Amino acid sequence: MWEDRRGRIDHDGPATLWAQVVADIEADIAAGALSAGSRLPTELELAEIYGVARGTVRRAVADLAERGAVVVVHGRGTFVANNR
Amino acid sequence: MWEDRRGRIDHDGPATLWAQVVADIEADIAAGALSAGSRLPTELELAEIYGVARGTVRRAVADLAERGAVVVVHGRGTFVANNR
DNA sequence: GATGATTTGTGCGTATGTATC
DNA sequence: CGATACATACGCACAAATCAT
Numbered sequence: 001m002w003e004d005r006r007g008r009i010d011h012d013g014p015a016t017l018w019a020q021v022v023a024d025i026e027a028d029i030a031a032g033a034l035s036a037g038s039r040l041p042t043e044l045e046l047a048e049i050y051g052v053a054r055g056t057v058r059r060a061v062a063d064l065a066e067r068g069a070v071v072v073v074h075g076r077g078t079f080v081a082n083n084r
Numbered sequence: 085m086w087e088d089r090r091g092r093i094d095h096d097g098p099a100t101l102w103a104q105v106v107a108d109i110e111a112d113i114a115a116g117a118l119s120a121g122s123r124l125p126t127e128l129e130l131a132e133i134y135g136v137a138r139g140t141v142r143r144a145v146a147d148l149a150e151r152g153a154v155v156v157v158h159g160r161g162t163f164v165a166n167n168r
Numbered sequence: 169g170a171t172g173a174t175t176t177g178t179g180c181g182t183a184t185g186t187a188t189c
Numbered sequence: 190c191g192a193t194a195c196a197t198a199c200g201c202a203c204a205a206a207t208c209a210t
Contacts, residue, residue: 075206137195159203
């Protein structure tokens, strides 16, 4: 499920890296590959998976959280939201 | 206390943005609205509050810290100085 | 309860590219 | 051209919340 996804990120195109990460994760949620309540990899793991910096992952997660797609819990992790 | 302050920043005038942020925060400290030891919003929050970039906030905070108005603590935040 | 590991939160410093004045 | 400002992105360090031992 969370193998190497560096190939999905275009570092040279016009789209920002964090937006590409958002789109990729949101596609998994929409496809049902990520069930509600399930935990995402840690920020550091996501950074490795996508081949970007942790700060870039945090921007992506912040965007997902702002739109209610995920819920972030300090000290625990990031989870797919229940109510969509 | 930390609502939208974009209206206090003049993006077209002669004064630099970071100097305006410095003046605005320092005015609050002088007025006692910001008590000694209280924490300021994060750099990103201040950037949103004033409608400027993070780099601009960092310049403002660096200036305040250099003059002893605030104390920046690595990993914790920025606090209003005690000794004035 | 104490300790340590894990994970997110915050900040530091820097770099690149673009745009405007 | 230089200074200012914005947005993005990187890497690192330390703090705080949580959880397992």
